[in-house]
Amino acid sequence: MTKLKTPKAILLLGPTASGKTRLAIKLHKMLPIDIISVDSALIYRQMNIGTGKPSQEELLLTPHHLLDIKDPAERYSASEFRQDALKIMNKIVKNGRIPCLVGGTMFYFKALIEGLSNLPSADFNIRYKIDQIAYEKGKHFLHDELCKIDPESANIIHPNDLQRIQRALEIYYISGKTFTEIKKISRKPLQYDLYQFGIMPYNRELLHKRIELRFKNMLAVGFEDESRALFERGDLHINMPSVRCVGYRQMWSYINGDIKYEDMVYEAVYATKQLAKRQITWMRKWNNLYYLDSDDIQLSANKILKTFNNKLN
Template sequence: MNKLNITNKPKAILLLGPTASGKTKLAITLHQMLPIEIISVDSALIYRQMNIGTGKPTPEELSSTPHRLLDIKDPSERYSASEFRQDALIEMKQILKNDRIPCLVGGTMFYFKTLIEGLSILPSADFYIRHKIDQIANEKGTNFLHEKLCKIDPKSGYLIHPNDLQRIQRALEVFYITGKTFTEMKKLSKEPLQYDLYQFAIMPYSRELLHKRIELRFKNMLASGFEDESRYLFERGDLNINMPSMRCVGYRQMWSYISGVIKYEDMVYKGICATKQLAKRQITWMRKWNNLHWLDSDNIQIAASKVLKIFNNSTY
């Protein structure tokens, strides 16, 4: 039966961490210790046919420990934070009906933030405006759009990475529809998550160790067939580098290599560097997070025991 505390809200566990920090391994370990079901919080793992380059759990891992919200979109499709929140809430409710505890695991910090804080009252997508923004992106590039956003809405420009085309487009679209900046619109009323949250962050004690793990992980992906996976996507003919799926770390660099823009060794170097930069941004998010219990990923069993102790001590 799902455990409740004195607020009578259902419990949920949130497990955040940068790429290559051991989130999946910890989640699988926790699944053996607690009555949890796992929901993926990752903007890359949603895509089908993108398994190796995203570090998706193996079929064996998924067989023993199923993850929800994996493989729910084709790489040609878009998926917003608001859609994630809607889907996650449905999955969480279903898990509660199963008398189990939702455990949300991933590294897409904006998804976590949207889930916890709720959604601002933002306008629906406008096809005409979005098409015009897409045209500008194709003609002048993502950096041009990002610079434009920084002039219109400096705060959003600072918070949104210059390569995050989807969020740049959305911020500009909101401004062109409403005449108000994305920052202004986000201040409007929200509906926060009605769960008691137990929030954990996992990462190696040493930043140097994390970087070594990232480099090893990327090279293992290459050895496992990442290039063949990427070539299959490239040769489909309906994808391009400006799509959110193909702008995922690793795929973006592999696309440049396959299309002849950079050499293989440059792809490897740039892919590893981009992954380290992603981890840095994830850690920056985590450092600003409230109510996080920090876990050292150097020993997964100790980390899992800490989660278990904190969670059980809060239960009556």
């Protein structure tokens, strides 16, 4: 009986502003890949400039899956991402092509590779109550509550990561079990032969300059107008995952009159640098990650192609 070959998939991780999208587009010309976005901000419609979403011209040449799948008023969990990604990966493989997952939302990558425990489905009544508490008492109050209920989860979830704090509390309020307890239930890992690459900026100062320049470019092409359009909808607020995306959160505070323009710019750039730092920390703890230099996109693409071909032989 012929043994079925394990399907292959390429994973391309990297911090914000490291050139992941440019590398993926370059790689699309060299290998029969279809790109799946692994980014918790790119899922939202009407949020193009501030998320650094690929342009329409780029998407026509190199389509990306899992872009523009949610309205900014909606939520999207790591569990939902895994389900959606697996369906798309299966279709790509059936079409004789290779899934290439590209992004910087490391928890999504982790959920995809390791699987997730059987977490309870969202309860929108409970979420609304948690949202109200966050709005009235702040995210730090919620993190303090999580410390009392599930100190192990509170220790690994950053106090500013409101979405994950809310989800951990929601799980406890629904099931009576902590997120830590449920995670210990067996998971089903990803059944793919993985080729994992990470764009690791060796020059942190250069990455910071890229972040600053990119944000200035966003402002120049209309990021404030894009944010105002969201603000004026009336159904969004500062504690929603979409609005809490880096850049949008600071712009929202400026539009709301809470901070000055120059403070908004400084805080947005600083928050983006902190995001990049957390992403790099994730990557340094990653197993089986082949590092690439973000300064030379063509060289990185050639290394991926060589590594991929060598493993095939």
